[in-house]
Amino acid sequence: MKNTPANSSTDLSARIAHSLRDAILDGSLIVGDRLPSESDLSEQFSVSRSTVREALKRLAAQNLIRTQRGATGGAFVNHLSYAEAHNQQITTSTLLLSMNAISFDTACEARYALERACAPLAARRRTAGQLDILRAEITRQGQPDLTDEAFCASDVAFHRALVDAAGNPVLSYQLAGAVEAMQPLMNMITFTARSRVQIIALHGQIADALERSDAAGTDAALVGLENYTRDLARTVLAARAAAL
């Protein structure tokens, strides 16, 4: 991992942040450890306290450390939880998608490829509780007075539950991030009442297949959902293009 430029041309605060980050990544500093105080660090690196502080803020922005005031305070190596990592990934992925003009087809293909990857595991391991969550979301999606935003939120929750059913936290972290980041792109095509019925039906197929522990059926239903989604997107985009 030659992830460490540390050019002499870059900012002091960036270099110091890099140096401390490496110490955390390679295990010199482990979770819970307290970093030296800002004054100590400024002596060690021969820079002012402001520069040290800027470096520490960089680390804090990456959730690598947290700071505490007071007599026994300081900067502590943070325990990176799944939730925090998840949030970071969503931010990064959202930004990446919005800034790189990803086509809907590309995003959709990636999303369903990933989701299908955990379908066999989910079919094998889904618990009764996870099935209940899926059913509950489907029920919610069927309520006619549901706003578009709420429908989309429920859609995300459904797919997240599906991923969680695979029983692998690493997969959940990777996939849920991807699914949520792509949701804004997905939303534009589910914003029609007509498509809800079809989507709900496909969600039902997925839940049914999972209940039967039917991996092939789950996969088929996901493929169905993917095809339907892509067809719908094609139609929507064509209509939008024609309107101009």
Next chain:
Amino acid sequence: MKNTPANSSTDLSARIAHSLRDAILDGSLIVGDRLPSESDLSEQFSVSRSTVREALKRLAAQNLIRTQRGATGGAFVNHLSYAEAHNQQITTSTLLLSMNAISFDTACEARYALERACAPLAARRRTAGQLDILRAEITRQGQPDLTDEAFCASDVAFHRALVDAAGNPVLSYQLAGAVEAMQPLMNMITFTARSRVQIIALHGQIADALERSDAAGTDAALVGLENYTRDLARTVLAARAAAL
């Protein structure tokens, strides 16, 4: 996305960073835009320049902005490239795995589930150039004087090329990050000369199947590699436990 606490209790610099971050994420500030100067921002937010600077460093740490000195300098909304997003994801995933005591089986399962997800696409779309890369890495892996580190690096390159062959940049970004983050865990079991032969053979099977555009064959070879890897890990871990 209710990702915005903005508690009045948190640091000023954190709140300002959050506020600017939201402006970037929701499109008020778009790529290439110049933020107001530090002095202007300090007036707008009624804080000192140091506080503004700490906020800006937080954003810079997330690759959201870049700064430039000089007359026409300032802080500019950054274009988040795949490479940068990729690096960030590797850092986050590596940290997450190292801090949360992920079992080898869990990591392995996730990795191959993701990798198998892009096998069908790769079988359909792989180019001759991508096949060449795969073959070249296999050749390198067969050189007897290769260090363990170099072998592992080549292994990563092979799998990355495999993922890239799917021809979907979103998948590449997601998967390559996952594969590389898990590599430290994977390495410990490929550090024996004996296992190299078997791994190279399986890599060969994958390349052959891709050359034939044989999705099922690629998948089967990947399953073979996964099973072999997990068996090997079980053996290594059992031996290590017995030695204590």
Next chain:
DNA sequence: TGTTTTTCATATGTCTGACAATTAGGATTT
């Protein structure tokens, strides 16, 4: 006129020193 050099305004980067706010633990008093 065209080109090079100089100057200058503006911006970020760094330093210094100060004070505020918070907090744990010790000292003091009740």
Next chain:
DNA sequence: AAATCCTAATTGTCAGACATATGAAAAACA
């Protein structure tokens, strides 16, 4: 013994200064 106060340590914020980089305008020159 318990409650209170005090103190030292540490981060958070501020103000002002100087260093450094850089593009653009102004000046000098050919």
